[in-house]
Amino acid sequence: MKVRYASPIQLMVSPGPKPNGLQASEDGLWVIDQGNAKVHLLDWESGKIIKELQTATDRSSGITLDPEGNIWIASTYDCTIHKVDSNTGRTIQMYDSPGAGINATREAFSEVEKLTPTGDHGLEWKDDLLFIASPPSQYIHIMDPQKWKEVDRVKVPGFRVHGIAWAQEEGMIWAADTAMGVISKIRLSDARVYDAFRVPENVEVHGMTIKNNELWYCDDRRPIGTLNVDL
Numbered sequence: 202m203k204v205r206y207a208s209p210i211q212l213m214v215s216p217g218p219k220p221n222g223l224q225a226s227e228d229g230l231w232v233i234d235q236g237n238a239k240v241h242l243l244d245w246e247s248g249k250i251i252k253e254l255q256t257a258t259d260r261s262s263g264i265t266l267d268p269e270g271n272i273w274i275a276s277t278y279d280c281t282i283h284k285v286d287s288n289t290g291r292t293i294q295m296y297d298s299p300g301a302g303i304n305a306t307r308e309a310f311s312e313v314e315k316l317t318p319t320g321d322h323g324l325e326w327k328d329d330l331l332f333i334a335s336p337p338s339q340y341i342h343i344m345d346p347q348k349w350k351e352v353d354r355v356k357v358p359g360f361r362v363h364g365i366a367w368a369q370e371e372g373m374i375w376a377a378d379t380a381m382g383v384i385s386k387i388r389l390s391d392a393r394v395y396d397a398f399r400v401p402e403n404v405e406v407h408g409m410t411i412k413n414n415e416l417w418y419c420d421d422r423r424p425i426g427t428l429n430v431d432l
Contacts, residue, residue: 204398204399205397205398205399205430205431206398206399206400206401206430207384207398207399207400207416207428207429207430208401208428208429208430209400209401209404209418209420209424209426209427209428209429210426210427210428210429211424211425211426212248212425212426212427213243213247213248213425213426214248214423214424214425215232215234215241215419215423215424215425216232216234216239216241216243216250216253217232217234217236217237217239217241217423218234218236218237218423219234219235219236219237219421219422219423220232220233220234220235220407220408220419220420220421220423220425221233221234221235221261221262221263221322221363221407221408221419221421222261222262222263222264222274222275222322222323222324222364222407222408222419223264223364223408223409223410223417223418223419223425224264224265224266224324224410225410225411225412225417226242226266228242228251229242229243229244229245229251230242230243230244230245230410230417230425231243231264231266231272232264232408232419232425233256233258233261233262233263233264233274233408234261235260235261235262235277235421236260237255238255238256238257238258238259238260238261239253239254239255239256240252240253240254240256240264240272240274240285240290241253241254243425245412248425254272254285254287254289254290255290256274256283256285256290256292257283257290257291257292258274258276258279258281258283258285258292259276259277259278259279259281260276260277260278261274261275261276261277262275262277262320262321262322262323262363262407262408263275263321263322263323263324263333263334263364263408264324264408265324265325265326265331266287266326267284267326267331267346268326268329270287271284271285271286271287271293272284272285272286272287273285273324273326273331273346274324275298275320275321275322275323275324275333276295276298276320277319277320277321277322278317278319278320279320280297280298280301280318280319280320281295281296281297281298281320282295282296282297282298282320282321282324282331282333283295283296284296284346296346296349297349298320298321298333298335299321299333299335299338299342299344299351300320300321300333300335300336300337300338300340300342301318301319301320301321301335301337301338302318302319302335302337302338303316303318303319303337304319304336304337304360304361305336305337305339305360305361306360306361306380318337319336319337320335320337321333321334321335321336321342322334322335322336322362322363322364322407323362323363323364323365323376323377323408323409324365325365325366325367325374327367329345329346329347330343330344330345330346330352331343331344331346332344332365332374334357334362334363334364334365334376335362336360336361336362336363338354339356339357339359339360339362340354340355340356340357341354341355341357341362341365341374341376341387341389342354343355343389355387355389355392356392357376357378357385357387357392358376358378358383358385358387358394358397359376359378359380359381359383359385360378360380360381361378361379361380361381362376362377362378362379363377363378363379363406363407363408363409364376364377364406364407364408364409364410364418364419365377365409366409366410366411366416366417367411368386368411368432369414369432372388372389372390373386373387373388373389373395374386374387374389375387375409375411375416377406377407377409377418379405379406379407382399382400382401382402382404382405382406383397383398383399383400384397384398384399384400384406384409384416384428385397396432398430400418400428404418404420404424405420405421405422406418406419406420406428407419407420407421414432415427415428415432416428416430416432
């Protein structure tokens, strides 16, 4: 089987030093920055800042929006998920990360260094449920945000799942593995992988979202753009 590669096309530079999560919207492209904990809403065409919010999150790695327009952010280093006011950046509510723990890529060092648990990364919202990609657990946790109760979980391939984005097919989701450089299309009902492609070795897909069936990515070294590949 021939390995497929996506061609990353950089379209803008993130205003923050370490972009880690993306969410597409009609208003623009939402970006959460792990370096300064700021949220930026960027113009799709020019990359100019439409809105900037300072949040109280800690080295965040995922962002999405609920139907009421609230921002949800995975605050990775304090192992929490924040529900954030989209006008002020103020945390409305804070929840425990369902997948918090030690990343598999770090466990081998447990005898020579003290390892600190970290939390979750990519977020998506659908049908009143919050989908949370967790590198430590290697699952997508499906949460009822009203009760903050896990209703299901889906195993993901690879070492370090990061960004997630809805596939065009119902019940399917794209998941990016930052460590392996592979993006897979997974069926949520049984974790079956239906498609996969690689990104070039010099690109790390941290945040991911989708617009008009085109995947957008951010590398935490500031590039933001699209992944040119047949979906």
